[in-house]
Amino acid sequence: MRCGFMVAGALLIATAFVGCKSDSPAPEAAIPPSITAQPVNQTVTEGEAATFTVGASGTAPLAYQWSRDGVPIADSTSQSYTTPPASLAANGASFSVLISNSAGAVTSASAMLSVLPIPFSFTASPSSLQAGETSTLSVSFSGPADGLFIDPGTVAVTASGQRIAVTPDRTTNYLLYRSSVPYTSDAVGLAAVTVAVAGTTTPPFTSGGRLAMARSGATATALADGTVLVAGGHDAFGARYIPTSELATAEIYDPVANEFRATAGDLTVARAFHTATRLANGQVLIVGGAQGTTSLAAAEIYDPATGRFAALPSGMTIARVHHRATILADGRVLVTGGLLNGMSLPGSEIYNPATRQFVSVVGAMQDSRCAHEAVLLGSGKVLVVGGWSSDPSPRSGGAATDPVTGFTGVVLQAGEVFDPATGRFTAIPAPTVVPRYRFASTRLPSGSVILWGSYEITGYFLETYDPLANRFDATVPLNSAWWDIPQGTATLLPNGKVALIGGEAKAGTGRASTVVAYQFDPARNTVIEAGTMIVGRHQHEAVLLDSGKILVVAGLHETHQPISQEYVNFPFVTELFDPANATHMRVDIQPATRAMYAGTTADFLASVPGSPSPSTVTWSVVEPAGGFAVPDAGNANLAHYTAPGNAGTWHLRATSTIDPGGYGTATVTVYEPGTITVTVVPGSVNLQPGGTISFTSTVQNAVNPAVTWQVLEPNGGVISTGGAYTAPSAPGTYHVVATSVDDPSRSGTALVNVN
Numbered sequence: 001m002r003c004g005f006m007v008a009g010a011l012l013i014a015t016a017f018v019g020c021k022s023d024s025p026a027p028e029a030a031i032p033p034s035i036t037a038q039p040v041n042q043t044v045t046e047g048e049a050a051t052f053t054v055g056a057s058g059t060a061p062l063a064y065q066w067s068r069d070g071v072p073i074a075d076s077t078s079q080s081y082t083t084p085p086a087s088l089a090a091n092g093a094s095f096s097v098l099i100s101n102s103a104g105a106v107t108s109a110s111a112m113l114s115v116l117p118i119p120f121s122f123t124a125s126p127s128s129l130q131a132g133e134t135s136t137l138s139v140s141f142s143g144p145a146d147g148l149f150i151d152p153g154t155v156a157v158t159a160s161g162q163r164i165a166v167t168p169d170r171t172t173n174y175l176l177y178r179s180s181v182p183y184t185s186d187a188v189g190l191a192a193v194t195v196a197v198a199g200t201t202t203p204p205f206t207s208g209g210r211l212a213m214a215r216s217g218a219t220a221t222a223l224a225d226g227t228v229l230v231a232g233g234h235d236a237f238g239a240r241y242i243p244t245s246e247l248a249t250a251e252i253y254d255p256v257a258n259e260f261r262a263t264a265g266d267l268t269v270a271r272a273f274h275t276a277t278r279l280a281n282g283q284v285l286i287v288g289g290a291q292g293t294t295s296l297a298a299a300e301i302y303d304p305a306t307g308r309f310a311a312l313p314s315g316m317t318i319a320r321v322h323h324r325a326t327i328l329a330d331g332r333v334l335v336t337g338g339l340l341n342g343m344s345l346p347g348s349e350i351y352n353p354a355t356r357q358f359v360s361v362v363g364a365m366q367d368s369r370c371a372h373e374a375v376l377l378g379s380g381k382v383l384v385v386g387g388w389s390s391d392p393s394p395r396s397g398g399a400a401t402d403p404v405t406g407f408t409g410v411v412l413q414a415g416e417v418f419d420p421a422t423g424r425f426t427a428i429p430a431p432t433v434v435p436r437y438r439f440a441s442t443r444l445p446s447g448s449v450i451l452w453g454s455y456e457i458t459g460y461f462l463e464t465y466d467p468l469a470n471r472f473d474a475t476v477p478l479n480s481a482w483w484d485i486p487q488g489t490a491t492l493l494p495n496g497k498v499a500l501i502g503g504e505a506k507a508g509t510g511r512a513s514t515v516v517a518y519q520f521d522p523a524r525n526t527v528i529e530a531g532t533m534i535v536g537r538h539q540h541e542a543v544l545l546d547s548g549k550i551l552v553v554a555g556l557h558e559t560h561q562p563i564s565q566e567y568v569n570f571p572f573v574t575e576l577f578d579p580a581n582a583t584h585m586r587v588d589i590q591p592a593t594r595a596m597y598a599g600t601t602a603d604f605l606a607s608v609p610g611s612p613s614p615s616t617v618t619w620s621v622v623e624p625a626g627g628f629a630v631p632d633a634g635n636a637n638l639a640h641y642t643a644p645g646n647a648g649t650w651h652l653r654a655t656s657t658i659d660p661g662g663y664g665t666a667t668v669t670v671y672e673p674g675t676i677t678v679t680v681v682p683g684s685v686n687l688q689p690g691g692t693i694s695f696t697s698t699v700q701n702a703v704n705p706a707v708t709w710q711v712l713e714p715n716g717g718v719i720s721t722g723g724a725y726t727a728p729s730a731p732g733t734y735h736v737v738a739t740s741v742d743d744p745s746r747s748g749t750a751l752v753n754v755n
Contacts, residue, residue, distance in 0.1 A: 032104030033058030039095060039111035041248050041266040044086050046118045047142070053080040054108050056099045065098045083113065091115040091235060092245025092270070112270055114249045116212050118142045120572075122176045122191035128198070129168070135195050137164040137174060148190075151175045170200040173207060173534050175573065189535040189557065189573035204517070204531025204581045208551060208574035209259040213249055216570055218554045219276035220253075220541035221284050223304050228253040228543050228551055229284055230260070231302070234272045235570065246270040246291050250302070250309070253553070253574070255545050260574075264307030269298045275325035276302075277333050279353050285333055287351070288320045295319040295340045299351070299358070316358045317349050322405070324374040326382050328420050334361075336384055336418070337369045342407050344368040344390045348418070348425075363424035366416045367393050371402065373441040375449050377417075377467050383449055384425065385415035385465065386436040395427075397435020400455065404438065404539075411435040411454070415465065415472065432472045433463040440490035442498055444522050450475065452500055452520075453485045461527065462520060476520070476527050485514060489542035491550055493579050497521050499530065499550055501577060504538040504558060513538045513558045519582055526658045529610070530582040535571045542577075550577040585611060585662030587654050595669045595703040596643045604629075604666055606637045606654035617654040622665070626650030643670045647701070675701040678748035680738050686753045687727040695723040695750055697738040707738040707747075717752070727754045 037055030044050045056062055056079070066076035073081065081095065094110035121140040129135055137150060141160050148157035152172070155164055166174070176191045192207035211230070218233025231250040248270035250263040267286065274289025274296070284302040286309070288295065297319035299312045320338025323345070327333050333351040335358070337344065346368035348361040365384060372387025388402050388409055395414030402409070413435035415428040436454035443449050449465040451472075462476040488503030500518040504511045513536035520527050533552065540555025553574040588607050596602055608615035616636040619629040625644055629652055632638035641652055649669050656662040679698045687693065699705040709719045716734035719725045725736055731754050739747040 030059040030101065030103035031057075033062055033099040033101055033106050035099065035106060035108055038109045039097065041112045041114065043114040043116065043249055043262065043266060045116045046088055047085050049083050049085055050113055051080055051082045052095045052097075052111055054097050054099065055079075056106075058099070059101050059103060061101065063100045065100075067096055067098070068093055070094075070096075086113065086115045088115055088117060092247075112248050112266075114213070114247065114266065116249070117214075117572075119212065120176060120191050120210070122174075122193055122210075124166075124174065124193040124195050127193065128196045130198050131169070131200070132167065134165050134167045137166060137193065138162075139164075139176060147178050149177055149179060151177065166195065168195055168197055171196045171202045173203060173205070175534055189571040192534050192573045192575070202578070202581045204579075204583060205533050205552075205575045205577050207534065208553070208576045209253060209257075211260055211554065211572045211574060212251055212262060213247060214570035214572045215247055215554045216539045216556045217272035217289075218247070218541065219274060219286075220543045220551070220553050221276045221278050222543050222545070223252075223278065223284070224282040225304065226255060226546045227304075228255075228545070228553075229263070229276065229302060229304075230541070230553055231276055231284075231286060232267055232271045232274055232289065233554060246272045246289070252307075253551060255547060255549075255551070258576075263302075263309075265309055267309050268300045268311040269296060271296055271298075273321045275323060275335070277325045277327050279327070279333070280331040281353065285325070285351060285353075287325055287333075287335060288316060288323055288338065290321040295321045295338070312356055314357060317360045318345065318347060320345055320370075322370040324372060324384075326374045326376050328376065328382070329380040330420070332420075334374070334382055334418060334420070336374050336382075337365065337372055337387065339370040339405065339407075342390065342405075344370045344388065344409065361418075361423055363422075365425045366427040367391070367395060367412055367414055369412055371404070371437045372412070373439065373451065374418075375441050375443050377443065377449070378447040379467065380420060381467075382418040382420075383415060383465055383467070384418060385428075385441070385451065386432060386439060386454070387412050388437040395431060397431075400437070402437070403455070411437050417470075428465075428470055428472070430471050433474045438486045440488050440500070442490045442492045444492065444498070445496050446522065448522075450490065450498060450520065450522075452490050453488050453503055455484060455486045475525060487538040488514075489540065489552075490520075491542045491544055493519075493544070493550075494548050495579065496523070497579070499542070499577060499579065500527070501542050501550070501552055502533065502537045502540055502555065511558060512536065513556065517577065519579070521659075524658065528585055528659045528662075530579075531577065534575045535573050537571060545576075548579065550579075551575075552577060582661075585615065585656040585659040587617060587656055587662055587664035589652070589654050589664045589666040591666065593667045593669075595671065597703055598643055598645050598647060598670050598672050601640055601642045604639045604641055604652055604654075606639070606664060608656055608658075608662070611656070611658060616657050617663075618657060620653050620655065622651040622653055623648075626652075627668075627670075641668070643668065646670070647672045647675070671701040671703060673743070676740050676743045676746040677701065678707060678738050678740050678746055680736065680748040680750040682750060684751040684753070686755065689727060689729045689731065689754055691727045691754070693725050695719070695725055695736055695738070697723065697748060699740055699742075702740055702742045704742045706741040708741065710737050710739070711735065712737060717754075725752070727752065731755045 039052040042050040066081040093113045096110045194206040215233030221229045248266040251260040271289030277285045297315040299315045323338030336348045346364040349358045369387030375383045390409040396410035397413035400411045413431040416425045439453040464475045485503035491499045498520040505514040515533045515536035517530045519530040537555035543551045606617045619639040627644040629639040629641045652666045677700045697707045712735040717728045734752040736750040
């Protein structure tokens with residue numbers, strides 16, 4: 001400081017003058033830390049390490065302290081933290097870091113660790129065989145062979161690299177599964193391969209790619225390029241149903257390669273029971289869901305061009321899970337209902353892709369609901385129907401405890417229609433035929449909407465909403481084979497039929513994932529079995545591919561056990577349903593073969609075993625000139641067939657009226673009268689007196705090939721009805737004759753010389 005000084009004797013007095021200036025700058029104030037780059041989610045395979053890094057600025061030195069699930073980690077004081085080799089138990093763990101200096105502290109956002117199970121390689125070489133050839137199944141993996149089996153055959157896998165020779169007699173799906181012992185309740189499907197045998201029928205379901213992470217409560221969305229995005233959901237490890245956390249991972253299914261690959265980035269928020277809607281621009285809107293018992297308002301966009309997810313600037317107006325999202329005709333997305341803190345929601349909102357914002361719908365729904373269905377109608381309006389509600393309602397179907405959430409409320413037997421033009425919901429006057437929740441629906445080419453399944457329903461397996469009449473109509477009744485099947489999927493096929501796949505069917509006092517798939521034919525108002533899945537499942541997703549096949553992915557596999565002992569597993573196996581290979585009703589005809597004379601008439605009887613209800617048939621002759629069949633006036637399954645006037649082999653067909661693809665065929669051989677020939681073998685023989693021989697006859701062009709035997713000469717020996725001949729004691733020449741039973745004018749003769 002430049003100052004003046006006064007000296008008085010030995011005392012030095014310093015006086016500061018106003019305006020004195022410092023010779024050096026004053027110390028700058030310390031700047032508290034701030035985060036420039038947040039830690040990001042990491043995905044590793046079991047046994048690998050993950051590294052989390054943070055970017056920060058502020059006055060040095062900066063101190064770092066990393067935490068896992070809120071608990072500080074010892075010796076983790078660097079800008080980056082690398083985990084030990086990850087176990088499956090670490091899946092879903094969150095990592096954050098506290099950054100501090102002398103001026104303050106700041107905590108980063110949490111980043112999630114996703115740990116994928118060690119993948120299994122399950123292959124067949126060759127995968128296409130001729131009958132009688134052998135294929136080799138190969139299994140490769142890391143770690144111990146803990147309870148691994150291959151079915152069919154229940155072959156134990158004892159080590160990685162094991163090779164198993166198989167010689168299937170038909171096209172066969174082989175399943176690799178893990179279980180404590182073969183085929184117990186805790187079996188879980190790990191991988192599957194299909195071995196095709198030429199000349200045999202391909203099963204309706206064949207093996208798809210293997211998920212890197214088994215999951216339920218996930219979404220599967222068809223993308224514009226033909227691939228499928230599978231995102232989020234619950235994971236589980238171990239035999240019993242133990243959901244450890246929600247998933248932030250996502251995978252892409254490539255139908256050309258029939259395999260899955262990870263997306264370039266994870267979801268910004270781990271979630272399950274959310275919705276995923278493909279927008280007009282090809283991107284996918286991910287909305288809501290839950291983490292544990294906490295409903296989410298967060299929303300994000302998946303961009304197929306980058307393979308990454310990006311959070312929207314603002315989420316929904318209210319958090320919700322078990323809601324529904326429906327894309328409107330103008331490209332906006334209607335989000336209806338859902339669950340928040342155990343309460344069903346009456347409110348809805350609309351996402352506008354142009355503004356990237358959610359706006360609440362002015363009018364509330366007539367009923368608060370979740371686990372319902374919301375289907376876009378041909379008019380541009382939206383049908384909202386069924387579901388579970390926490391609010392007592394005169395339009396409910398009775399009390400119910402939702403097995404997915406555990407909450408007690410009511411099942412709705414009510415529907416309403418949302419009009420985008422007014423932004424309001426209008427109640428449908430009459431209720432649904434039966435109350436439904438956690439069911440499936442789809443819009444038919446006619447514009448009607450079918451509703452399938454639910455818990456604890458009686459009466460009707462399927463019902464239909466008619467938008468013109470604005471009412472619900474009973475469609476297909478239940479029967480003892482179907483019962484109530486909730487949590488399945490209903491997918492409209494290119495041929496106008498609907499594939500009904502999976503679900504959680506009744507099994508004694510418990511429930512089990514059904515392995516049976518059905519097809520609904522709106523034209524005939526009928527349901528038939530369409531095939532058997534490789535792995536029974538419910539709470540899964542089904543996506544129609546460009547090929548016309550359906551990808552069945554994710555979900556739960558639950559066994560037939562009492563409720564207190566049920567086992568639920570998450571299958572890694574996915575499968576493809578091909579409608580072209582769907583099974584058909586079996587039709588039997590008795591007799592299956594028959595011989596007739598030209599112009600005569602005979603009866604044939606058809607039956608349809610396994611039909612869900614008494615099933616009739618229609619009769620036809622395959623060949624145009626093969627005669628004709630007339631159904632009996634009192635029994636359509638009985639045909640009176642008249643053979644044509646000429647000889648030949650013809651085929652009589654009985655076709656199921658429920659399933660035109662299901663038919664049986666009887667073969668009819670027609671002979672012309674007067675063309676029978678009888679031949680005796682041997683034609684001549686030399687015998688000693690009293691010698692024996694057995695003759696046989698060949699009768700051609702006869703309906704009945706039987707003959708009568710005789711010896712022409714009175715003392716020419718003895719012959720039985722079966723052709724066993726004994727020569728007389730007297731030498732001579734004798735004649736053995738076989739005469740047609742159908743035409744006694746036709747016979748054959750053998751010459752016998754006795755000497």
